[in-house]
Amino acid sequence: MINYPDVPGPIQHLSRHVLNVWPDGISSSRQGAPSLKVPTEILYDGEEMFWGFNIPSSRLRHALFKLELELTGSMSRLGLADDIHSTLLLPPSYSIRAEKMTTDYLSALRKYADEYILKRIPEKEFLKTKKSYCLTVPAVWSDHAMQRTRECAINAGMTDILMVTEPEAAALFTLDALKPHGLEANSLMLVCDAGGGTVDLTTYNIEQLDPALRLREVTAGMGGFCGSGLMNRRFEQYLLSKFEDEEDWSLQTLADALEWFERTKYRFVGDERDLEKRFAVPIDLADNQALGIRRGSHHITGYDIQGFFQPVCDQVVRLIQEQVDQVKPQLLNSVLLVGGFGQSVYLRERIRSSLDPSVKLLQPPTGRAYLDGTHVKAHRFWDSYNGIYRVRVMQWVVNKCQEVRENHPMMFRLEDRRLVSDGHPGIISIPLEQCKDPENEGAPVYPSRTRCCTAATLVAGISHIPTNEFKQKTGADGLRYYIISYSIGAILFSGHIQYDLYRDDKVIGTVKANYT
Secondary structure, eight states: OEEEESSOSSSOOEEEEOOOEEOOSSSSSSOOEEOSSOOOEEEEETTEEEEGGGSOTTSOBEESGGGGGOOSSTTOOOGGGGGOOOTTBOOOOSSSOHHHHHHHHHHHHHHHHHHHHHTTSOHHHHHHSOOOEEEEEOTTOOHHHHHHHHHHHHHTTOOSEEEEEHHHHHHHHHHHHTOSOOOOTTOEEEEEEEOSSOEEEEEEEEEEOSSSOEEEEOSOOEEESOSTHHHHHHHHHHHHHHHTTSTTOOHHHHHHHHHHHHHHHTTOOOSHHHHHOEEEEEOOSOOBTTTTEETTEEEEEHHHHHHHHHHHHHHHHHHHHHHHHTSOGGGEEEEEEESSGGGOHHHHHHHHHHSOTTSEEEOOTTSOSSOOSHHHHHTEEEETTTTEEEEOOOOOSSOTTOOOOTTOOEEEEEEEEEEGGGOOOOEEEEEEEEOOOTTOOOOOSSOOTTTOEEEEEEEEEOTTSOGGGSEEEEOTTSOEEEEEEEEEEEEEOSSOEEEEEEETTEEEEEOEEEEO
């Protein structure tokens, strides 16, 4: 995240910007991979250095190198991760020290952030603006590890550096986003920051909520190497045990399967429906009945996926229980679950079942305090018209418990694009989703099959509109498109909902709701 002044001058407003597009080595511009988080991975190839999404998916790379900055043993609780190694990760390097990799990675990150800002403010203002950097570190790190991290940041060109533990940063960021959260001053809150590599936990006393949040740490930070990446390793071991000896097996095949698992694991609920379901894993090998490969896919069950989850989630639950044991359990008011792994529905329910019913389990709307791109990537699609990836998000028309006025249309504007070569569009249709939200978690930002369902499909005929009234534009793919701009107005009566089609703020037809 970057904050910088909108305009020059002594009184400046800082705009908050989230870096969500990263160089990927494919796009000729810097507008590459869309993601709210970039992998902490690096690759050296001769004199060249690649980082993040720049590394080809099938190339070996260094990862988890920042953890090597901790030498005192506070990260020795690797537990399940001790004997699990990824085929796609390079072994620990004795010629390239962790300090160099960390410095090079932070340097690349800083330079990319500078480029981002320079596209938005004049270079003269950029050069004279004081820059500050905030880095987050695991809660269990020693002072020595924090100092080594600071030295790497300084060598990477960063100045005025603030170091914050990951659980504290998560709490400060998330509680503001979760308002109203129902928390009270002088209550205890356990923060579980479950990421891809590690899980960090700290318990705080909420000393003050307004006008500014103030926390006091009441337990020593603890953690373990039991993040969601460990499930990837377990899934990888499963694949290698079955297919590694096959003639056409390759690192690219492994990378494709792991990318599928990365998308799938956050959507896995672990209920009866999921457990009985069969999942198709992309495996680019010839059909083999003995290995269960047919048409480029290998099927596994929900019970198999649960097996990848189970020991990792068990370790997280044990860590939470150890943290609870350090305080008076009756004073614990809430558990705040954040981080990439924190968006997992399966993990959330495992934690919920282990807590006293009186303890609130809070989760950011996106499941993450540090916005990251795994969830976003799962919903992205290629927009041929604009030549970029886009992300599907929900547009909620009516909120739960919202007061509405009868005979007053609630409007939502939409735009559709159709190829001119396909002729007159004829009809337009959009799905109407509903979220019952029994636990008052708030409506999801992204489509969610576990929390939403399609209530109806809205269909409107537009064949009476001549094509010469549609705007035409050429897309990034060189094809001509009709641009169809319209609005749908929903009038809520006590016993039914009436939908109308609007164009230029005038009703031009009715909309039929085909309920499912």
